[in-house]
Amino acid sequence: MAWHNIIGQHRVKNILTRAIAEKRIAHAYCFWGAEGIGKDALALEFAKVMNCEQPRNNAEGIIEACGTCKSCHQAAHIQHPNIQFIFSLPAAKAASSDKDGGMGTSPILKLSDDQIHLIQEQLKIKAANPYHNIAIPNAAQIRIASIREVKKQISMSSSQRGRRFVIISEADAMNQEAANAFLKTLEEPSSQVTIILTTSRREQLLSTILSRCQQIRCDALFDEDIANALVAQHHIPLEEARLAARLADGSYSKATELLGEDLRQLRIEIVNLLRLMLTPRFVQKFTYELEALVGKGSADRDRTKLERMLILLLTWIRDAYALSVSEREDTIINIDQIEDLKRFVGRFGVSGNLDAAARAIEQAIERLRRNVNATLILTTLALEVRRILYRAL
Numbered sequence: 172m173a174w175h176n177i178i179g180q181h182r183v184k185n186i187l188t189r190a191i192a193e194k195r196i197a198h199a200y201c202f203w204g205a206e207g208i209g210k211d212a213l214a215l216e217f218a219k220v221m222n223c224e225q226p227r228n229n230a231e232g233i234i235e236a237c238g239t240c241k242s243c244h245q246a247a248h249i250q251h252p253n254i255q256f257i258f259s260l261p262a263a264k265a266a267s268s269d270k271d272g273g274m275g276t277s278p279i280l281k282l283s284d285d286q287i288h289l290i291q292e293q294l295k296i297k298a299a300n301p302y303h304n305i306a307i308p309n310a311a312q313i314r315i316a317s318i319r320e321v322k323k324q325i326s327m328s329s330s331q332r333g334r335r336f337v338i339i340s341e342a343d344a345m346n347q348e349a350a351n352a353f354l355k356t357l358e359e360p361s362s363q364v365t366i367i368l369t370t371s372r373r374e375q376l377l378s379t380i381l382s383r384c385q386q387i388r389c390d391a392l393f394d395e396d397i398a399n400a401l402v403a404q405h406h407i408p409l410e411e412a413r414l415a416a417r418l419a420d421g422s423y424s425k426a427t428e429l430l431g432e433d434l435r436q437l438r439i440e441i442v443n444l445l446r447l448m449l450t451p452r453f454v455q456k457f458t459y460e461l462e463a464l465v466g467k468g469s470a471d472r473d474r475t476k477l478e479r480m481l482i483l484l485l486t487w488i489r490d491a492y493a494l495s496v497s498e499r500e501d502t503i504i505n506i507d508q509i510e511d512l513k514r515f516v517g518r519f520g521v522s523g524n525l526d527a528a529a530r531a532i533e534q535a536i537e538r539l540r541r542n543v544n545a546t547l548i549l550t551t552l553a554l555e556v557r558r559i560l561y562r563a564l
């Protein structure tokens with residue numbers, strides 16, 4: 172990693188690199204914002220640059236880690252003596268571990284061999300891809316044993332050059348006991364140590380903790396930035412990357428998860444449904460297809476699928492709109508279906524109608540999120556889209 176490998180977040184990178192250049196590093200930060208947008212990536216890179224043996228200015232005058240020194244190598248593997256990376260762990264075998272004052276033993280050492288192995292695997296993945304959400308079964312909390320370990324590390328003198336960092340990933344997972352212990356640590360800042368909390372649920376953190384941190388908001392990512400990163404890192408076609416990005420709400424890790432799902436198939440299904448909406452005497456067929464598609468219930472899983480389908484339909488209609496007003500094809504998301512799109516535009520391409528149809532779909536997505544009956548939403552939408560697209564033809 173280097174700053175330029177972190178997707179988007181230019182404002183935050185600016186704040187951090189300026190702090191490094193001016194040697195004004197706070198003793199505690201809270202990086203907050205939605206899941207999967209790179210908060211841990213920023214924290215890890217910050218710690219790496221501050222510990223690099225030969226940091227240098229890049230072409231834009233920004234301080235970068237060299238990426239090749241021993242320190243950079245250790246930091247890149249999250250195995251740096253100066254960088255403690257804290258995250259939720261499962262409860263230890265001995266249930267008393269939270270109470271026994273177990274100073275001096277790493278909380279990890281109390282776990283089973285299988286658990287330790289799993290944690291090491293997860294850390295390896297995290298090191299290779301800092302956008303990875305560490306997932307360990309039964310690990311919903313950051314426990315006091317982890318915070319005690321932090322305290323112990325901070326209190327020991329370090330022979331390492333550079334600056335010590337404690338990164339607490341998804342810090343809102345600290346249980347009450349851990350949070351109270353951590354607050355004491357924050358109240359006694361050490362000039363040698365910087366603590367970074369990352370969280371996508373800032374409201375869950377104690378206000379007494381937040382008030383002692385410099386809070387830095389991290390923004391959701393732009394679709395285009397996500398799509399380009401997906402192409403670069405997963406070597407997938409741009410149109411597939413754009414579909415995933417469009418559905419990911421600005422979260423890179425969510426977009427990565429979506430790659431495993433067959434979005435193209437989902438899109439084929441919804442575009443077929445659109446075709447059906449526009450055929451004569453569509454109602455009976457439509458109801459039948461709808462049930463096959465949505466299922467009769469409205470389980471959350473079906474709703475997620477349905478929402479994705481409507482968003483895909485929206486990208487399709489927006490593409491048609493774009494084609495109806497301009498010949499340019501470079502912003503078209505569903506570029507692999509360009510011939511179908513052109514035919515559709517040839518038949519229904521009154522741009523005002525396409526725009527209205529897009530808004531009807533947006534409203535349907537809103538209603539779906541408000542938990543209105545899914546079949547009702549789709550039937551209403553079908554009638555609405557049909558009425559809009561056939562008017563003034």
Ligand SMILES: [Zn+2]
Pocket residue numbers: 222223224225226236237238239240241242243244
């Ligand atoms: Zn270096």
